[in-house]
Amino acid sequence: MNNYKMTCGLVVFYAAAIFVVGCIPENTLQWCEDGSVGLLRVDGGLGLVDGKTGELTEVAGSVGLLPDISKDGNLIAYSEKVDCNSLSEGLKLLPPGQVKMIEHYAERMKKNILDAGELTGDQFGFPEEGLLLPEDYRNWAIRYLSENADTELLGILGNEGIEQAKERAIHYFQIVVVPRENLDQKRVVTTSIFEVMPTTRFSPDAQSVAYLMHTQEGEVSNAFGEYGLYIASLETDVRAMLVDSRVAIGYDWREDGKAMAYLSADSKDLSHDDFILGTLNEKVVADANGSLLAEQTQLPEHGSAGTHHCTGKAAQLVGALFYPWSKVQYGLDNRIFFSSFVLSLPASKRDEPACSLFCYDPVIATVTDVLPLSVFSHISEQVFSISQFALSPDGTHVLLPIKNNRFIVYTLGTDSMEIPIPKEEAFGEDELPEMAPSWKGNNEITFMVSEKSHFLPKPEEGTKKPARKEIVVLRMTDKQSRILSENWPGSF
Helix, strand or coil: CHHHHHHHHHHHHHHHCCCCCCCCCCEEEEECCCCCEEEEEECCEEEEEECCCCCEEEEECCCCCCCEECCCCCEEEEEEEEEECCHHHHHHHCCHHHHHHHHHHHHHHHHHHHHHCCCCCCCCCCCCCCCCCCHHHHHHHHHHHHHCCCHHHHHHHHHHHHHHHHCCCEEEEEEEEEECCCCCCCEEEEEECCCEEEEEEECCCCCEEEEEEECCCCCCCCCCCCEEEEEEECCCCCCCEEEECCECCECEECCCCCEEEEEEECCCCCCCCCCCEEEEEEEECECCCCCECEEECCCCCCCCCCCEEECCCEEEEEEEECCCCCEEEECHHHCEEEEEEECCCCCCCCCCCEEEEEEEECCCCEEEECCCHHHHHHHCCCHHHHCCCEECCCCCEEEEEECCCEEEEEECCCCCEECCCCHHHCCCCCCCCCECCEEECCCEEEEEECCCCCCCCCCCCCCCCCCCCEEEEEECCCCCEEECCCCCCCCC
């Protein structure tokens, strides 16, 4: 690892140009392992899709990005932002460590105001550091201060100042788990004043849900900020077990559910103007019986974002450039696939950085670029797209989005690749797909097409095709296809 860092220190210029805050598709369709049930998110709405009939059932109206469905299709999980009208009711929902944090910063604000003898600005003397500094979080402490104001504080702020503070908007984030057979039986498994990054992942046994939570000190300097990887148990009182900090969005559970793989930043400064080294990690999160290795957090004076921390051992496997939208996914025999930048030294300052798909083999502890030149030439400069790769459930194929909502189906370990959507049927201008292709079992793929696609029936003579995109199911074995979204309301 040390030799790697020394080498990478020479190529700061190589990555700085492309270390920009990315984004992820707002529309997603993902399937349980056998492809019988799908989870569709479109324009914030969430629905279940019957894999045979295509029937769509509404689940929720406004949810975060990247919800998840369990491998058996019996549970779904999603995050949502909730407006909170009552401070007292909100405090009852939050973890004790976060309540203590709110109280701590309210006391510090009170001291600062009393010491100054006046109120300057609109931050109510809030300290210039800490997890609550961003305004959305700070409002909780300001509300607490105003609703618990004593006579001395009231003398400085006045009734008008107190009332204005009480009007500060507060909200919280929560992760909801819902059984597919009873959509009214919603269960909140964790709640936080800190933003829950829109990416939830069930453990293989569906006994836990992993998620990312914003844990950056100070004001947020870029759209990604810093996120910690946490786990909430569906069986115990563990609601926010910290696994690691400064984690990229695309983490994954090992097949046995006892460990997780993720890419973390080596630096505490995640400014998008900086070059940051990272590490591919694998951390043990559960014991041989599947119980989370969680130890309750001893609350410091200033409180804590989480409720527990993970006591499992972590192994640093690979050095890489940290990119916040990188993806990690387990394949066959616990091999770990991950998207990253290709490093080549020496390098000209005019060289464009390239991305590829890599595989870490735990048996021989080596890293391999798995894409042949024929595939690499299509995706090498597409940073966002390569971060949307998807392995088939049996680990033999991979989907690789490319520009204009097309994609590659590549058979791992071979030179075999297919591009189902021809160039003339490409659509959209951005590199990021409107909806990334997804595996429906091992032999079918779902993806979005435009109205000019050959996968859609030709209109009758004298009529026009409706200007509507559709989602198609393509069976790879015989290339038979059908329109999954044909009877869905609305349009894409």
